[in-house]
Structure formats: C-alpha cells, structure tokens
Amino acid sequence: MDCGRLVFDSSSRHGHMLVLGGANSIYRDFVLGRNEGTGSVFTMEEGSNKRRPFFTSPEELLEEEYYDEQLPEKKRRLTPEQVHLLEKSFESENKLEPERKSELAKTLGLQPRQVAVWFQNRRARWKTKQLERDFDRLKAAYDSLLADHEAQLKDNDCLRSQVVILNEKLQAKELVDAGPAGESSAVDRVTSMQIQAKMEDHLSTGSGGSAVVDGEGLHQIVDSSGDSYFPDNFQEMVQGPVDGCIVQSEEDDGSDDGCNYNLDGGMFPENQPADNWWPWSN
DNA sequence: CAGCCACCGGTCATTACCTCA
DNA sequence: GATGAGGTAATGACCGGTGGC
Structure with a gap:
C-alpha cells in the first residue's frame, strides 16, 4: 500500500x-x-x-x-487507556464542562477538541443504542399485546359458538315444554328471545367495549342478584333437564386463554386442546 | 442584534474484521 | 490453506443548523 x-x-x-x-x-x-x-x-x-x-x-x-x-x-x-478514562468520565457525566474538557485533554494527551468530539460522538451513539433498546422493548410489548388480542378474539369466537348451541338447546326445550298441542307460552318465547338478545349483545364485537366475556364476566351475567341481564331462573334453564347441559365457569386462575365454559357438563379438561373438547369439533 | 460557544444530527473516511469465492 | 474482493461495524472527525448567553 x-x-x-x-x-x-x-x-x-x-x-x-x-x-x-x-x-x-x-x-x-x-x-x-x-x-x-x-x-x-x-x-x-x-x-x-x-x-x-x-x-x-x-x-x-x-x-x-x-x-x-x-x-x-x-x-x-485512541488507546485503550484513553478510551477507558473517557468512558469513565462519560459515565459520571455525559456532558463536558470546559474545565473537565481541558483536564481530560491534558491527562490524556489529546487536544481539547478531540475530547469534545469524542463526547459528542459518544452521546450520539449512546442515544442511537438507547433508541434501539427502546424499540426492542416496545416491539416486545406490542407483540405480547397482539398475541393476547388474538387469543381473546379466539376466545370470543368460542363464546359466540356457545351462544348458538345454547339457543338451540333453548328452542328444543321450548318445543318439549309446549307439548303436542304447540301451546308454548308467550312468556317463555319472550324470555327466550330476551336471553338470546342479551347474550349476543354481551358478545358483540362492537365499539362499545370489550367483546370478551371471561369467567368473571359470565358470573356477572349469570348472577341472579342485582341488575343481571338474565332472568332469575337462567341457570336453571340452561342446566335444565334437557340433557344436563351446564354452563360452568372455569376455575378462576386469572387466565383468559381458551374457552371457559363446558356446555356438555363437567369442567373443561385441564390442558386439553379445544379441538378435542368442543362438541362441534372433530 | 451580532458574535461566540456548545451541542446535535447527519455524514464522511478509514480501519479492522468477517465471509466467500 | 492462502488470497483477494466485498460487506459491515466501529471510530474519529467535520459541517450546517440551532439555541443559550
């Protein structure tokens, strides 16, 4: 060369x-x-x-x-020793007062300008690194939220399917109760329609709020005390003598993953994939 | 208001190191 | 295995703009 x-x-x-x-x-x-x-x-x-x-x-x-x-x-x-001293100085204070600059320059055998430039570069590159770290943190948080959101959407779909099943069971029960003469009471029909409307309202994905109904949410819905959307005998209705169908809240362990309610009686088997459990799945 | 100074963001030039043909 | 080319990260430095004093 x-x-x-x-x-x-x-x-x-x-x-x-x-x-x-x-x-x-x-x-x-x-x-x-x-x-x-x-x-x-x-x-x-x-x-x-x-x-x-x-x-x-x-x-x-x-x-x-x-x-x-x-x-x-x-x-x-710069030599490793010079860099080491500069780094130490930078750690204690990343801004450079004129006195410290002169002192460092004298100690290191550098021009004050070199020391100033070194600090400028060090600040700029530290900032870049910091931005990268912040980006990584935000991206991780975003990914986590996204995964949570998708899980909740999936859960919501499960619940919607349950509504369909429940409605079918309700209609079947009405037919049985109506007897051969088809004398279904008007009150029962109105109640059934109200239940359906309320549940769909709860499970709606509209902008009015969360579309997700977790275990606690269903407790609220089912709870007969206070201002429940459901009639007092809702639990009895859905657990009625048709086929022993039970809507049961999952053990409240704080998790909201997967589906929470077992329509066919019994609790959701622990760690069992939904595919092996849902009545409409193979 | 002008001048000085320090800082920042962007950029360049150089070098060391790595990969690959 | 040696070698050269190409890519890349790190580093030292500068320029132009900006804001404080």
Missing part, C-alpha cells in the same frame, strides 16, 4: 486532503490547520510513513516509535 501519500480528494464533501494508508484524519486536519489549538500547518515532508495498527498497546504507544507528543499526526485511534 502506498503509505503516507497525500492526495486531494476532490469528491469529498469537505474537500479534505486524504492520507492514503498513513496518518488518519487528524493528520488530514493538521494539514489544513484545522485542529484546535495547534495553529501549525503540517507539511508533507514532515509526515511519517510509519504505520501502526489501530489497537496499539499502551506499552507500544509509550515507545518513542509510536508515541511522540511532537508528532500528534501519528495518532490514530
């Missing part, structure tokens, strides 16, 4: 002098007299063809070959 050769990069936005394979941009800026506090212009003849790797050990840096305060253009990446 052509070490230490100076070229003019006309394509660069800044029109900098580039040093191919040799010194770094500090050198580049020294060439243009940009570095803070130097005031000197480094000439090509003064440049060195010596090259050191980025991660030179502190010991090596202390050697005359690599470390010479009179030749800052040789410096490239």
